[in-house]
Structure formats: structure tokens, C-alpha cells
Amino acid sequence: MIRRELVEIGQRAKQAARQLAYASTESKNKALLAMAEALLENEQEILRANTIDVQAAEDKGIKKSLINRLRLTSQGISNISSALREVVNLKDPVGEGEVWTRPNGLRILQTRVPLGVVAMIYEARPNVTVDAAALCLKSGNSVILRGGSEALESNKALAKVIAKAAEDSGLPAGCIQLITETDREWVQQLMRMNEFVDVIIPRGGAGLIQTVVQYATVPVIETGTGMCHAFVDRDADYEKAIPIVINAKTQNPGVCNALETLLVDETIAEDFLPKVEEELKKHHVALKGCPRTCAILPNALPAEEDDWVLEHLDLVLSVKVVSDLDAALDHIYRYSTKHSETIITENYSKAQRFLKEVDAAVTYVNASTRFTDGGRFGFGAEIGISTQKLHARGPMGLKELTTIKYMVYGDGQIVT
Amino acid sequence: MIRRELVEIGQRAKQAARQLAYASTESKNKALLAMAEALLENEQEILRANTIDVQAAEDKGIKKSLINRLRLTSQGISNISSALREVVNLKDPVGEGEVWTRPNGLRILQTRVPLGVVAMIYEARPNVTVDAAALCLKSGNSVILRGGSEALESNKALAKVIAKAAEDSGLPAGCIQLITETDREWVQQLMRMNEFVDVIIPRGGAGLIQTVVQYATVPVIETGTGMCHAFVDRDADYEKAIPIVINAKTQNPGVCNALETLLVDETIAEDFLPKVEEELKKHHVALKGCPRTCAILPNALPAEEDDWVLEHLDLVLSVKVVSDLDAALDHIYRYSTKHSETIITENYSKAQRFLKEVDAAVTYVNASTRFTDGGRFGFGAEIGISTQKLHARGPMGLKELTTIKYMVYGDGQIVT
Numbered sequence: 001m002i003r004r005e006l007v008e009i010g011q012r013a014k015q016a017a018r019q020l021a022y023a024s025t026e027s028k029n030k031a032l033l034a035m036a037e038a039l040l041e042n043e044q045e046i047l048r049a050n051t052i053d054v055q056a057a058e059d060k061g062i063k064k065s066l067i068n069r070l071r072l073t074s075q076g077i078s079n080i081s082s083a084l085r086e087v088v089n090l091k092d093p094v095g096e097g098e099v100w101t102r103p104n105g106l107r108i109l110q111t112r113v114p115l116g117v118v119a120m121i122y123e124a125r126p127n128v129t130v131d132a133a134a135l136c137l138k139s140g141n142s143v144i145l146r147g148g149s150e151a152l153e154s155n156k157a158l159a160k161v162i163a164k165a166a167e168d169s170g171l172p173a174g175c176i177q178l179i180t181e182t183d184r185e186w187v188q189q190l191m192r193m194n195e196f197v198d199v200i201i202p203r204g205g206a207g208l209i210q211t212v213v214q215y216a217t218v219p220v221i222e223t224g225t226g227m228c229h230a231f232v233d234r235d236a237d238y239e240k241a242i243p244i245v246i247n248a249k250t251q252n253p254g255v256c257n258a259l260e261t262l263l264v265d266e267t268i269a270e271d272f273l274p275k276v277e278e279e280l281k282k283h284h285v286a287l288k289g290c291p292r293t294c295a296i297l298p299n300a301l302p303a304e305e306d307d308w309v310l311e312h313l314d315l316v317l318s319v320k321v322v323s324d325l326d327a328a329l330d331h332i333y334r335y336s337t338k339h340s341e342t343i344i345t346e347n348y349s350k351a352q353r354f355l356k357e358v359d360a361a362v363t364y365v366n367a368s369t370r371f372t373d374g375g376r377f378g379f380g381a382e383i384g385i386s387t388q389k390l391h392a393r394g395p396m397g398l399k400e401l402t403t404i405k406y407m408v409y410g411d412g413q414i415v416t
Numbered sequence: 417m418i419r420r421e422l423v424e425i426g427q428r429a430k431q432a433a434r435q436l437a438y439a440s441t442e443s444k445n446k447a448l449l450a451m452a453e454a455l456l457e458n459e460q461e462i463l464r465a466n467t468i469d470v471q472a473a474e475d476k477g478i479k480k481s482l483i484n485r486l487r488l489t490s491q492g493i494s495n496i497s498s499a500l501r502e503v504v505n506l507k508d509p510v511g512e513g514e515v516w517t518r519p520n521g522l523r524i525l526q527t528r529v530p531l532g533v534v535a536m537i538y539e540a541r542p543n544v545t546v547d548a549a550a551l552c553l554k555s556g557n558s559v560i561l562r563g564g565s566e567a568l569e570s571n572k573a574l575a576k577v578i579a580k581a582a583e584d585s586g587l588p589a590g591c592i593q594l595i596t597e598t599d600r601e602w603v604q605q606l607m608r609m610n611e612f613v614d615v616i617i618p619r620g621g622a623g624l625i626q627t628v629v630q631y632a633t634v635p636v637i638e639t640g641t642g643m644c645h646a647f648v649d650r651d652a653d654y655e656k657a658i659p660i661v662i663n664a665k666t667q668n669p670g671v672c673n674a675l676e677t678l679l680v681d682e683t684i685a686e687d688f689l690p691k692v693e694e695e696l697k698k699h700h701v702a703l704k705g706c707p708r709t710c711a712i713l714p715n716a717l718p719a720e721e722d723d724w725v726l727e728h729l730d731l732v733l734s735v736k737v738v739s740d741l742d743a744a745l746d747h748i749y750r751y752s753t754k755h756s757e758t759i760i761t762e763n764y765s766k767a768q769r770f771l772k773e774v775d776a777a778v779t780y781v782n783a784s785t786r787f788t789d790g791g792r793f794g795f796g797a798e799i800g801i802s803t804q805k806l807h808a809r810g811p812m813g814l815k816e817l818t819t820i821k822y823m824v825y826g827d828g829q830i831v832t
Contacts, residue, residue, distance in 0.1 A: 018749070022772050102794060106783060115805050116775070194629070198805050213610070214633055219806040240828035247830035333434070355823040356438050359532070367522060367826025376831065377822075378518060389531050389614050389819040390635040391807040403805040406793075407771040410783025412656035414663035415792065 002189050005181070009144060010196025012174030013117045016142040019172040021114050025092040028138055031169040035134065036084035038165035039158070043077050049157035050126065057150050065254065069125050070151055080130050083381075087134045090380045093399045094140045107409040112402040114140030116198035119190055121146045121212060123204035126154040132203075133162055133176045135383045139401035142175045144197065146190060148204075149182040156180055191216035199391075203384050206311070221392055221400075223384035226256035226339035227311055228369045231328040231354070232276075233345035234267035240366050241344040242276055247368040248342070250283040254313050256385060257340050257372040261308060261318040263328045266292070269321045273297055285315045292321040308335045325350050329357055336360055339387050340369040361387060361394035418605050421597070425560060426612025428590030429533040432558040435588040437530050441508040444554055447585040451550065452500035454581035458573070459493050465573035466542070473566050481670065485541045486567055496546050499797075503550045506796045509815045510556045523825040528818040530556030532614035535606055536799075537562045537628060539620035542570040548619075549578055549592045551799045555817035558591045560613065562606060564620075565598040572596055607632035615807075619800050622727070637808055637816075639800035642672035642755035643727055644785045647744040647770070648692075649761035650683035656782050657688070657760040658695055663784040664758070666699040670729050672801060673756050673788040677724060677734040679744045682708070685737045689713055701731045708737040724751045741766050748774055755803050756785040777803060777810035 002010075020028075039046070050072040057067050097111035118141045120132045129145055136143035147155040159178035167173050179186055191200060191212060199219050202212040206225045213220055230248060232241045248259035264272055273296045277287065287293070288307045289300035300319065307318040308331075322328045325343075332341055342364035343354040351365040362372045372395060374382025379397035386392040392400040418426075436444075455462070466488040473483050513527035534557045536548045545561055552559035563571040575594035583589050595602055607616060607628060615635050618628040622641045629636055646664060648657045664675035680688055689712045693703065703709070704723045705716035716735065723734040724747075738744045741759075748757055758780035759770040767781040778788045788811060790798025795813035802808040808816040 018773075018775070021775070100794065102792070106787060108793060113775075217630055219635070219804060221806070237828075243828065243830050251831055357434075359434070359437070359529075360821070362822040362824060364824045365826055367824055367829045368831055370831040371522060371824065371829065372822075376518070377524060378516065388635060390637070393820050394822050404809050405776070406778040406788075406810050408778060408780045408783055408787065410781055412653075412659065413783040413787065414659050415667055415784055415786040 002193055003186070006186060006189050006193065007196075009177050009179065010117070010193050013142045013144050013177060014196050016172040016174035017114065017116045020137070020140050020142055020175055021116070023140060023171065025094075027170055028092065028140070029088045031137060031166040031171045032084055032088045032134055034165040034169040035130075035162040036081045038161045039077055039081040039084070039130070042157070042161045043074060046077055046154065046157045046161065047072060047074070049153040052153040053151055062150065066150075070154070072126060072154060076127070080127050083127075083131060084134050087138050087381060090138060090398055092138060093402050097404070104413050105411065106413050109407040109409070110404050111407060112399070113405040115401060115403050117142050117144065117196060118401065119144040119146065119197045119200045119218070121187060121190070121200060121202045121204075121208065123148040123208060126151045126158055128203060129155045129158045129178070130162060131381070132383060133159070135381060135398060135401060137166065137171070137175060139398045141401055142172075142177075144177050144179065144190065146179040146187055152180065152182060188215060191218060194218050201384055221384070221386050221396070222388040223386055224256045224339075225311065225337045225387060226258070226385075227260050227309070227335055227337040228257060228340045229261045229263055229332050229336065229342070230259050230369065231263040231322075231325070231332070231343045232265060232268070232272060233325060233343060233347060233350055234265040235347040235350065236268070236272075236344040237346055238272065238275065241272070242279055244342065244344060244366070244368050245276055246279050246283060248370055249280065249285055249317050250315065251368075251370055253315050256311075257369050258313070259317065259369055260311050261320065261335070263320050263322050263331060265328075266321050266323055269293070270296055273319070280317065283315065285317050288316060288318045290320040293319045296321075325353065329354070332358055337387055339385065340364065340372040342367060342369050361385065418609055419602070422602060422605050422609065423612075425593050425595065426533070426609050429558045429560050429593060430612050432588040432590035433530065433532045436553070436556045436558055436591055437532070439556060439587065441510070443586055444508065444556070445504045447553060447582040447587045448500055448504045448550055450581040450585040451546075451578040452497045454577045455493055455497040455500070455546070455574070458577045459490060462493055462570065462573045462577065463488060463490070465569040468569040469567055478566065482540055482566075486570070488542060488570060492543070496543050499543075499547060500550050503554050503797060506554060506814055508554060509818050513820070520829050521827065522829050525823040525825070526820050527823060528815070529821040531817060531819050533558050533560065533612060534817065535560040535562065535613045535616045535634070537603060537606070537616060537618045537620075537624065539564040539624060540566055542567045542574055544619060545571045545574045545594070546578060547797070548799060549575070551797060551814060551817060553582065553587065553591060555814045557817055558588075558593075560593050560595065560606065562595040562603055568596065568598060604631060607634055610634050617800055637800070637802050637812070638804040639802055640672045640755075641727065641753045641803060642674070642785075642801075643676050643725070643751055643753040644673060644756045645677045645679055645748050645752065645758070646675050646785065647679040647738075647741070647748070647759045648681060648684070648688060649741060649759060649763060649766055650681040651763040651766065652684070652688075652760040653762055654688065654691065658692055660758065660760055660782070660784050661692055662695050662699060664786055665696065665701055665733050666731065667784075667786055669731050672727075673785050674729070675733065675785055676727050677736065677751070679736050679738050679747060680709075681741075681744075682737050682739050685709070686712055689735070696733065699731065701733050704732060704734045706736040709735045712737075741769065745770070745773055752776055753803055755801065756780065756788040758783060758785050777801070
């Protein structure tokens, strides 16, 4: 049995979704601008709430990088507010579509409509509360948010401000709701509320995502775990290979599209590895190598099985020497989480084989895996990066928060 | 723990999928033609196997309509073979896509690729074994089939013939596999083989589909339960309304797009109901009515709550008098399974409201719900009709058996 409070949240969300489904783009944009304004106006209240979260995290001795993600500043709130204004400028996918006419005269429209009720389950960063709500609203969905307990006070303040602004501007009550109960049972029930929730999008670490996949009966869009590889082929141009490896590993090591494993063709390993190591050292990257790598690079630590399986999400790079492209493809086939994979080569046929044979959301030739991002792909904003194959794959923008619906115009047709 | 035999089936399917993903359309079509030929050549073997199933079903006293679905004839096998040839003529969606170039010169291709491994769980009709395998192969997927136990011998014969033909023509071993074990534990494990299976498509009754949705951790595409409504508005043209109601209810009452509930505007109920009843009587349709319907039609039986909730899938129609369009929309909102819904009206604004406000895969004006079908929509063939919102909605053809993949062509780009 789903507990009464959750059923009420579900009913409100579903009721709001029914109205939001045919809200005009104008009315949704008006709400987004009101939300952006309200964040600035209520900055002090939000910062006060955030201070409580940060203090509690510090008292618990949570590590500094996580506390930094949690912390809001006046500038941070201004950035969140600006991001909201950018969502206003994105094209509303609702109502777009195609039309064709059947020989019997039936006119069939395939049009984009909102998914309905989207539940977001996410971890530390409070800005997700606002980003996710904005993208869901713009695409005509109501949203149920369930953030991490460390950010509870911040999320409560943010959600209160934006929900009020959205409702005051005319959107239906219940279009943005935050679950403020941190008891695990609530989130477990949320994952099974098929009657009220159309899709769950988990955003966070591999543990959170696996829990949702295993436990949910509501359809899930898996996001984010990125065990990304770069294969430096014997025909690579070092002028491209070294900057790409450095960029993919160091530009933002804590994110899902960062490089985790470097595969190097054995033909060039003795020449290439010391050169790339020198550059990696300047960026304080520690290496975990296969036996052949360790023989070439005495400073590398021996890699263990987990180094090929799990994301470091840190300034650590696993390195393996492979016999050729086939061996690289086999390694990637075995360990890839199907997020982003890149080959560095000047060889046409090997580039094409890599693009074709690697099964991942994004396959690259001669480019950094860090490009896997809705903004960098030109989508304007993203709600996450799907690593599953159903519904959405790779960076998800507004379109991925919609589904299709057929509208058929007849004048008395029956089947024969 | 997944049992060893299933892990082996999963590994073979995954290995086959890796090769099938880049099989040419030519090689897939060659295999489909060989499969069509092999069915005709092995007709006797297939019919013998089918006789065993039919005999067993008769011994068990299974009802006649189900036995008819199960029974194969020489003509039936010829039809299945012809259907295979039609799949050859369908356009292969794999490799289609779009391309754009980012300001930094990155060329991004968004292309269609197969899902990978598709598991089909279905009930009685043995032709599904061949249809599903053909559509999966054509779209580059390997398929794991698990049919109903009543059709086991027929399915074994069919799967053996088509799998051998496909492999002999050059497709990878394991591209078509049938689970021949009818123990429930096997299908339960199949639903949780996320490592090997990319999607599960259940086809059958509401019970089967709910079991899969509740139990599977592999992503599911729900198909088929159709609690379809027709609303005859006060502005309806009876010349359209009566044929549409008759067609939607009687042309094939056992299928998911057949009409289950008739809603009639109170303004015309006393006039319209006796007229439609007269025609329905000619087709031997029994009526279950709300109190107001029963007052107008003394022959109607009183409807119970279940008559609004569950598909009759038979020559039975539930009938309710409603006060207006809003009341009809509320009834549909409450009871619809979001499959197919139709309004019969000459009123422009009410038609538009119905199309827009009813949340279903297909909404119609002045047409029979029976048109919700891949063939009738112009898709050529269908693997099922999705009643969920994620990935696919409405009739699913080859395109819905694919996903997308991004291929990015760079020349040294890094993010800044």
C-alpha cells in the first residue's frame, strides 16, 4: 500500500499534469520568468536554509568536494536564476510533429505531448531542484522532486520559492512538488507509483541509479554512469592524442563524461606512454596500469580489476596496453557503461570501425569525451545523459521529456 | 542467480546482436527470404507439431476460440511465409538519421541503431513466433522468444525452421532463440537479465502484461490492453455514429482496439440508444448499461463497476449516458487504458477538445478505434501497440525496435 501522503502528492501531480499538458508556451515561459525573479528576491531565505545544510554536512565530516557542491552563494543563486531564463528561450517541443493522409482519407497527426508526471530522484547539488523543475515545466510535465537528505533545507527553500512563483503566475497547483520526508520507505514507494508517475529519472552515483533500476516498476531512464575509454591507435597524431587525453581526464574529473581508462596500441606504447605521463603529471593525475604499462612507466601503480570496472571520478587514470583495435574493442565491449568512447587515429577504416562497432550513446573520433553534454551538442539544456537504449540515449533535452500522441481526423471511416 | 542455461541463451543472443548490429540490409533480407522458403518446405513437420498442441488443448477442454487461434493450416503457414516476404519490402531504419555541425567543427551524426537483444513474451498464437523474429532481425536485433505453453510444440517447430534458415543464410548463430522450458521460474529470470536483454515486449492479456511490468528489471514496452471508448456527442451525425460503433465493437471483438464502452450525451440518449441497439442486436451484441441506459433500453443488463474497468473482448458493450463532453472526458480519464478513444461529433470545438484533452496513444474524431494498427497507419507491420509513454506509443513498427547512437567526427577538439 502506498502511504496516504504520497497518494496525495501523486494525485496533485497528475491533476496538474492534466492541465499543464495543454498550457501554452507563453504561459509556461511567464512562469519560468516569475520563478527566475523569485529566486533573486528570496536569496536571503535560500542562503539561510543552505547554511543549515552546509553546517550539518561539516559537522558530519562530509568530504570537502561534496560540501562545495552543496554550498550556495549569492552568485550561485544568480546563476541558477539565469539558467531559468535560458530555458525560456528554448523551443517548446509540445505540439510539433508530422502529418500524413491514408488512402481512405484518414488524416493522421503524430504530435509531441508531455510525458505527464516526471519524478526526479537525485543527490547533493541543490541547483538540480530548479533545473529539473524548469525543464519539466517547459515541456508541460508536472514534477515530483526527491533530492538528497544533505540538501534538504536548501531544496525546501528553493522548491517553495519556485512552486509559489509558478502557481502565482497561473500554472496549476501541484506542478512542482518536493518530497520533504527523507525516510527511505517514501522513495521506495514513489518508485512503484505507476498509477501516478509516468517516468522516473535518477541522477547521481551508480549506487542510486542501480537501486532505482532494480526496485522501480515505473519506467526508468537510467542516467549518467560513465566508464569512458580513449583508445590511442598506432596511427594516432600525438598532437591530438595528448591534448584530448589531458582534457578528457582533467578538465572536470568528477563528471560522467570524464575519461577513466586509456587504452594504448602496443606498437606505440613505449613511445607514447612516457610522453602522455609527463603531461598528466603536470595535472597531478595518478596512473593505475596493466603489467605492460607498469613496465614502461615505473611510477604507475598496478591496476586491479575494479580499476577497469568502476569510475574513478577523480584525478586517477587506468592505463592498458592492447595489441590492436580488436583488443581495444573487446576491452570496451566488456567494461563500457555505453556512455562515451573515443578513438584517436588518422586511419580512416579504423575510425569508421570504432564509430560503428562500439555500442555506446556517443562514439568519437579525435575528440574529447567531455563533449557529451546537452549544451555542447546544441540542445540548449539537459535533464541528464541517458545510458540506456529505450526512449532516449545520450544527452536528453526537452524533446526527451515528451512522448508522442496520434490525433486522427476522420469523416466516418470504418475498417473493412 | 540466473540459471546457467539462461545465461548461455543470453550470451549467445548478445554475441549475435553484436554482429547483427552492422549486418547489411541485403544480408538481412536474404535471411528473411530463406526463412519464408523454409517454412513452406517444412510445412509437414510444422503441421505435425501443431497437431500435438491442438490435441492437448482439446483434451484439456480449452475454449474453442483459443483453439482456433492455436491451429495452423497449410494456408496459415503460407500466410506466415508471405508475411515474411512483406518484411523484406519494409525500409530498414538502421543507419538513418540526421547530422549537424557545431561551431567548433565537430560533426555530430545521430543515427538509428538496433536495440540489441529483444525478448518477446507472448501467449497462444504461434504466428507471433515468426512475425516477431522477422521484425527483430530486419531491425538488426537478436531475439529471445518465450511463447505460451499451449503452443510449445508449434513454436519449437517454427523457431527451429526459421533459426536454421537464418543461420544457413549467413546471420550469426543465436540470432533467433526460443525458450522451450515452460517452468515459470525461467521467464521470471528472463525478466531480470539486464546484462543480456535490452528490452522486453510482452504481448497478450492484461494479466501477462501486468506481471511483466511488476516483475521485470529489464526495460519493458507495455502493449495492448485497450479499454477503448466512443463518445457520441449531441452534435453527432448518426450516419457516422452508428456504423462506427458497430464497426469498432463487432468487426473483431477480441482485439485490443475494439470498442468496450459507449458514452452517449444525455441530450440524444433517448433518441440514439434505441437506434444503435437495433443495429447492435443484428450483430448479437449484449449490452451492460448504467441506470439511465437501462431505463431507456429495457433489454440492457445493469453494468457493474468491472464493466467500466475491464475489456469484454467479446460481443458485449458497456453503455453509459453522460451529461456532456466534460462528463465523457472525466469518465475516459478515469477508466481509459490510454489506447484508443473516439468522439463522434460535427462540432468543431468539441472535436478539438477531445483530441487534445484525452490522454491516449490514439485519439479519433469520427472514425473507428479499429484503425489503431501498424498496417492501417501505413507502417507496414507492427510488433505490438504500446500503451506506455516511454520510447514508443501506439502502433510500433521497425523504427520502434531501434534506438539512436551519436557518432562524432572530430579533428582534435577539446572542451574549454
